[in-house]
Amino acid sequence: MESPKTDKKKIAFSGIQATGSVHIGNYLGAIKNWVDMQEAHRCIYSIVDMHAITVRQDPKALRENTLRAYALGIACGIDPEKSIFFIQSHVHTHAELTWVLNCFTPYGELGRMTQFKDKSQTNADNINAGLFDYPVLMASDILLYQAALVPVGADQKQHIELTRNTAIRFNSVYGNVFEIPEPLIPETGARVMSLQDPTKKMSKSDDNPKSCVALLDSRDAIIKKFRSAVTDSEAEVVMREGKDGINNLITIYGLMTGRSVAETEAEFGGRGYGDFKTAVGEAVADKLRPIQEKFDDLMKDKGYVESCYRKNADRALQFSGRTLEKVYKKVGFLAR
Ligand code: AQP
Numbered sequence: 170m171e172s173p174k175t176d177k178k179k180i181a182f183s184g185i186q187a188t189g190s191v192h193i194g195n196y197l198g199a200i201k202n203w204v205d206m207q208e209a210h211r212c213i214y215s216i217v218d219m220h221a222i223t224v225r226q227d228p229k230a231l232r233e234n235t236l237r238a239y240a241l242g243i244a245c246g247i248d249p250e251k252s253i254f255f256i257q258s259h260v261h262t263h264a265e266l267t268w269v270l271n272c273f274t275p276y277g278e279l280g281r282m283t284q285f286k287d288k289s290q291t292n293a294d295n296i297n298a299g300l301f302d303y304p305v306l307m308a309s310d311i312l313l314y315q316a317a318l319v320p321v322g323a324d325q326k327q328h329i330e331l332t333r334n335t336a337i338r339f340n341s342v343y344g345n346v347f348e349i350p351e352p353l354i355p356e357t358g359a360r361v362m363s364l365q366d367p368t369k370k371m372s373k374s375d376d377n378p379k380s381c382v383a384l385l386d387s388r389d390a391i392i393k394k395f396r397s398a399v400t401d402s403e404a405e406v407v408m409r410e411g412k413d414g415i416n417n418l419i420t421i422y423g424l425m426t427g428r429s430v431a432e433t434e435a436e437f438g439g440r441g442y443g444d445f446k447t448a449v450g451e452a453v454a455d456k457l458r459p460i461q462e463k464f465d466d467l468m469k470d471k472g473y474v475e476s477c478y479r480k481n482a483d484r485a486l487q488f489s490g491r492t493l494e495k496v497y498k499k500v501g502f503l504a505r
Contacts (some may be wrong), residue, residue, distance in 0.1 A: 181210045181353070182316035184217035184257065184307075185242075186373075187235040188226065190383035193453065194361035194371035196245065197424050198322030202355055204246035206320060212252040213314045213485065214242065219257045219264065220306060223299040224292055224374075237464075240474050241384060244463035249477040257310070259482035262489040266309035267302070269496055273339050274305050274331070283327055291374065308332035313489035315348040323359040324370060326352055343499040347492075358424050364398040367413035385461060388454040395450030396443075406437035406445045415442075422449045425456045 183203055185195055203214055216238045221231060235256060247254050257263055279285065279301055289296045299306075307328050311319055312335075319329050329352040336347040363369045365380040375381050382394050400414035408419050408430050419433050422445075428436070437445045467474055498504070 178209065178211040179317045180213065180315055180348070181206055181318040181320055182213045182215075182311050182314045182350075183320050184215040184220070184310055185238060186221045187216050187218045187231060187238045188221045188224065189234065189373035190385060191238055191241055192361075192371055192373060193382045193384065193421065193457075194322065195373075196384055197358035197361050197421070198355065199320060200242065200245050200247075201358070201424070202320045202353070203252075206318075207246075207248055207251050210318065213316065213488070214247055214252055214254045215257045215310060215485075216242065216255075217257045217307075217310065220303060223297065223303050224288065225295055236471070236474065237468070239478055240467040241460075241464055243467055243474070243477065244460045245384070249481055253481055253484045253488065254477070255481040255485040256478050259478065260485045260489060262313055262486065262493045263306065263309050266313055266489075266493055266496060267306045269500060270305050270308055270312070270335055270339070271302065273342075274308075274335050278331060278334065279304060282331065284324070304328045304331045305335070308335045311350050312336055312347045313492045314485075315492060316350050317348055318353045319350050320353040320355075322361075322370075323354055326354060339496075346495055346499055357420055361421065362413060362417040364394055364414075364417075367399060367417045382453060384457055385464065386457075388458070391454045391457070392447060392450035395446045395453065398446055398449075400442050400446075404441045406440070406442070407434050418445065418449050422452055425449075425452045 181203075183199060185191065185199065191200070203212065206212055216235055218231060218235045239254070239256060242254060243249060282304055285301055285303065288300055292300065308331060311329075311332050319325075319332075321329065329350065333349055336349050340346055340349075361371045363371050363375060363377075363380040364382070365377050369375075371381050373381065379394050379397055382391055386394070395418070398414060398418060400418070401412055403412070406415060406419070408416050419430055422428060422433055423430060437448070
């Protein structure tokens with residue numbers, strides 16, 4: 170039976186929302202590291218569709234995006250046998266622990282969350298309680314699996330701090346129930362910037378489609394987006410403060426090709442921005458091609474994809490059920 174702390178490997182948990190298309194920011198900031206961690210850690214990953222409905226979703230599109238995001242995860246290299254890779258709404262313990270943890274999370278702390286403030290502005294007509302409570306659902310996702318590590322992009326740091334506070338608060342009342350997790354934020358790629366406004370992070374919900382490169386964009390579209398990336402009025406491919414656009418492209422190029430900053434600067438020294446932008450576009454397209462091919466194969470075999478998420482929902486439920494049972498007992502719920 171799968172249970173928390175079955176072996177000595179550290180447990181890692183992370184999730185991605187099933188909204189819109191997964192982009193290279195999600196990939197470089199999170200998914201790429203999830204894949205790399207599978208050997209040395211006990212990994213648990215989720216498509217967090219319950220988080221997605223904090224912003225109004227079209228039901229048909231959400232279903233489709235959830236399936237596509239799941240298949241894309243496998244195409245990127247998440248191994249659904251080795252890791253537990255599941256769809257959040259398939260595992261009822263997440264909603265249940267959220268209720269309990271709501272009672273251990275101060276209202277004021279949730280109101281300070283930057284993502285809540287940002288999303289309240291972009292969704293001014295639908296500032297619902299779920300949007301406010303999003304970080305408690307995220308805390309439940311992590312704490313249910315006794316995760317020690319949470320590999321995420323830099324934007325999620327504040328939510329993990331809240332998760333830690335909630336876990337410490339609960340443990341201080343009831344003893345050592347939850348592992349206290351640490352964020353694992355990559356040194357490079359933690360904040361991939363918009364191609365149209367390199368002072369803002371690349372984001373699925375950006376109105377300008379040229380700002381964001383999706384993992385499933387065609388080769389032509391990828392190269393075009395990089396060619397129209399906003400840079401600066403100089404012509405020097407060099408990483409330096411104030412050159413946000415070029416710094417972002419050097420980072421993306423480095424992560425996609427394995428080249429260091431110095432190697433990239435030497436390769437493109439004196440060649441101007443045009444060549445460099447095309448080279449970044451081509452490197453990204455080359456890196457994404459095998460992922461896209463694997464994704465296409467998986468979408469032709471939906472039976473296999475379904476069997477993966479069904480099996481993994483059972484594994485996740487078994488694992489998380491033990492933590493929930495312990496929590497229910499600690500807070501004083503009468504056993505059935
Ligand atoms: N630009 C980014 N650079 C690096 N990492 C990023 N992540 C998101 N954007 C970047 C990381 O991707 C993981 C999954 O993110 P999510 O599903 O929570 O999506 P998000 O943060 O909501 O992504 P978007 O694109 O910004 O969506 P919207 O526009 O809906 O808010 C997380 O680990 C995140 O840190």
